[in-house]
Amino acid sequence: MSEVGTDAVNTDELTRARRALQRGGPLVVLSGAGMSAESGVPTFRDAQTGLWERYDPTELATPGAWRRDRDTVWAWYRWREHLVSTAEPNAGHLAVAEAQAHRDVTVVTQNVDDLHERAGSRRVHHVHGSLFAHRCDTCAAPVDAGPPPPELVDRLAPPLCTHCDGRARPGVVWFGESLPEAPWEAAVTAVTAASAVVVVGTSGLVHPAASLPSLAASHGVPVVEVNPGPSGLGREVSVHLRAQAGQVLPALLDR
Known part of the structure; x- marks a missing residue:
């Protein structure tokens, strides 16, 4: 080679x-x-700066993290969406x-x-998967979550699904998922x-x-x-x- x-x-x-x-x-x-x-665009681990320094990205990007604290996970992914949206x-x-x-x-x-x-x-x-392909965490139907907020927050409630009682989740593959x-x-x-x-x-x-x-x-x-x-x-x-x-x-x- x-x-x-x-x-x-x-x-x-x-x-x-x-x-x-x-x-x-x-x-x-x-x-x-x-x-x-x-x-x-920061790499997966490089994105852990400022507010998110105390978090391990491998612990946020899991189904278990979503079940325990989906508002924190959703806020982190929406922040990552904002970072991507400002890149060219x-x-x-x-x-x-x-x-x-x-x-x-x-x-x-x-x-x-x-x-x-x-x-x-x-x-x-x-x-x-894609940061922008939000889907319901229960029925998997696509969910339009709108643009990410420009301000940095550590908790954010994901929007409700219009088809069931589920919530929007990031459209990415988490650790442990196929x-x-x-x-x-x-x-x-x-x-x-x-x-x-x-x-x-x-x-x-x-x-x-x-x-x-x-x-x-x-x-x-x-x-x-x-x-x-x-x-x-x-x-x-x-x-x-x-x-x-x-x-x-x-x-x-x-x-």
């Missing part, structure tokens, strides 16, 4: 990566927290969206924000049918999403990793471009 340095993108390695993507056919982009971090898609998000002009592009993301959609990507599968079936099946179908896969800003440690690059490689699909740090993947990676998404994706995905 070859790598590109973080200070400057090696032209030869970028050429190799572009060649891997130019076989024609569908392209799949797998994105993780590193891509959103370039837009200023970066050059990497825009490059992925612009690639749709000349090929079939599917985004499979572990991120729960809407930056890919706001950049213009039309086919986005959220395998860990991935949403439809997005996961769509992700598996996309990577196995792809002509190339680009993995951006993910540690490769969160399963089962981390298994997708290996699944692609097992079907003979070339995998290009874009990550400024050490590779979070393994032998399945054809080329590792050690750069940020906003730095290299415009050149990598340009026709």
Whole structure:
């Protein structure tokens, strides 16, 4: 596996990566927290600042926490929604969206924000759910919770469901919950049918999403990793471009 340095993108390695993507056919982009971090969106643990410093995020993001104190959990997630709503898609998000002009592009993301959609990507599968897809905690019906409050509060009552006595809950996957079936099946179908896969800003440690690059490689699909740090993947990676998404994706995905 070859790598590109973080200070400057090696032209030869970028050429190799572009060649891997130019076989024609569908392209799949797998994105993780590193891509959103370039837009200023705090990672899951980095969001624990100020009012929320005394909380462990892994204890807030559980069904048990919701049962014990849903007003606190709801307030934390609404604050995260506010943080995302103030961020803007970066050059990497825009490059992925612009690639749709000349090929079939599917985004499979572990991120729960809407930056890919706001950049213009039309086919986005959220395998860990979405902050903005609120649903009833009892009957699972969609709930319109409106925009998040701009002020920071430590408790906030979730709105009532209009179909039952339940309350709106975040549309994300909590620890101990299964991935949403439809997005996961769509992700598996996309990577196995792809002509190339680009993995951006993910540690490769969160399963089962981390298994997708290996699944692609097992079907003979070339995998290009874009990550400024050490590779979070393994032998399945054809080329590792050690750069940020906003730095290299415009050149990598340009026709």
